[in-house]
Amino acid sequence: MLADAGANILMQVPVGDVMGTAIDFAYFSFQLDVRFAHTPLHALNMQERDLLKKWRQLLALMANLLRKSAALMQRKSLDMEQFLQMTAPEDQTPIKRFAPGKSPPKPVKYTHYFYIPPLLSAFLTALLKPRDCKSFLRPPSLKFCYYCGRSVFMKLTVCGRCQRVYFCSKSCKMKAWDEIHKEECLQMAAYLDAHQKRFSCKPRKPRTVTIIRYKPEPPKPLTKAEQDMANQIYLKENYSLN
Structure with a gap:
């Protein structure tokens, strides 16, 4: 293939009025073919069905190569x-x-x-290995559908769990979840949760303070002698006008 000879699948090429990848150009060229694009599968003959099947296999290989090239660029x-x-x-x-x-x-x-983080290099090394996490720890610089590889003329939505990959339709999202993205998405979500719990500041719990209130003691009753002394009034001052 051209990739073995050093071709870069991430290189931008003109696709209509915009710039896209080779996968976008392949889908754009397919839409220009009226026979294949606007004819149902059961209406095609056996030779055309075989050609359409090989075309889909080629696009799947290109999408896989695009994912690996994007992961390699991110690691570099x-x-x-x-x-x-x-x-x-x-x-x-x-x-x-x-x-x-x-x-x-x-x-x-x-x-x-x-x-x-120290684990980031080892984690990105696993991007090129099969059955390992292939998502990105950072938001990727290239936005493309993680399943079909298209990036233009499509509305991309981010994965709601890992927030690292994009999908162009619900069909691509379901197919990617069943084939390639389920295991890696769960691994990514678990890694991010552990990383956030490790470096997040735990809020301090409010301290409980126990306040003990003592009842005032009632006054002691006065004795008879103390009552007599309190009742005596000593008029030492002279209030006369003389």
Whole structure:
């Protein structure tokens, strides 16, 4: 095939008035053929049915090659980011003059945007292996139907579980789920849930405080002598006008 000779299936080619992939061009050319595009299968002769079957097999091979090429491109971009992360200096702030009495700001270090989890490289290596997770940890740079490979003249919807692949129709979504996407989607969802639980901050539970209220003791009854002393009134002040 052309892929063995170094052809890139991800290369953009003109498809009508827009740019698309070789798969988009194949579907566009098929729609121009009135005999195959607008004739039901039972109305075709045996030779035409055999030709249509081989054409569908070729499109399935191209879609599989497109998925592998997109995964390989994603892995290469992540490897390049890892290389830049290890080789780039810590301080890349330009030299500026500051007013006297003001201290220069701290050097800017790489943030979490350049951080790649350790399991990411091993996980992306499994993209090219059969029966392993083939989805993307990041939103893919190329948006195409994960089953048929089409990207133009179609409305793509993201997978509701893994949020990493797209589908052009419900038919492609159901076929991809039964053939290639079920196992990898469940693996991806489990990995993302474990990763989020590992790095998410758990909210603190409210502390329960026990308040013990003591009842005031009733006043002790006064003795008879204390009552007599309290009832005595000593008029020491002189309130006369003299």
